[in-house]
Amino acid sequence: MKLTRRSRGGAAIPTASMSDIAFLLILFFMVTTVFSTEQGLKLILPKAEATQRIRLRRNTLNVWIDREGRISIQDKLMPAETPVEAFGNKLLQILAEKPDLVVLLRVDENARYGQISELIEKMKEVKALKLTFATQFEEL
């Protein structure tokens, strides 16, 4: 019997277009990524020299208060009649999930202090004790 050796084709994976594929992937993810950001309210933060960065971002709750005294949490406006009560209830709900909650008060610099004081008292009541007043860095 006659055995003929078959010629073997060299096995090769074409790698020249690998980078093209990688870039396509990068572009695809860049285009489809949506960062979860809150709309919030329109306001100007006060400036402070002692401004510090906040470490734990996951535990922060943004509370927006504009100069008219409207309060917005997680893009929901608190009802105008009982904003402080609604704020307290909302805090209690969120505290149940995240006990080390840091409340970040983003207050317009022209807001009246009275309402902020009420909110702080409410926070003491519901035991949300970590508080940060959002400010901008003040350059000297």
Added chain:
Amino acid sequence: MISFVKRKKAKADIPTASMADIAFLLIVFFMTATIFAREKGLTMLLPEKGEEVKIASRNIMQILVSPTGKVLVEEEDGTLYEYRIADIRAEVEAALERTNDSISVAIKVSPLAPYSVMIDVLDEVKMADAKRISLIPFSEGGGE
């Protein structure tokens, strides 16, 4: 007659070998240059309701803010003087030094005062490195 000689056309080629390098340089540049908007502000730790500690009044330095945004600071002898916001830091630092850091700063702001004045005062007190700061609601213990 002029003879037309066909010129040899050079092949037009864009070198693409370093394209990937350029792209990576761009990626690395933007990765290092990007700053994520980090949350920042003045941090405070509130006392629990009903757990307020009584402190002897001589260990408290009171700072009051009036509805119009005027700042009054209690001096050593217990009298109130109007201060400019820029001068508060030196005053608090002096008080801290005098009492060997045992003083607490109590900030009492009128509900009608603008929030920015309260932040300015709090900022000055924080810059003076006061450890014990409390925000006192105006209703408690009378006002002006």
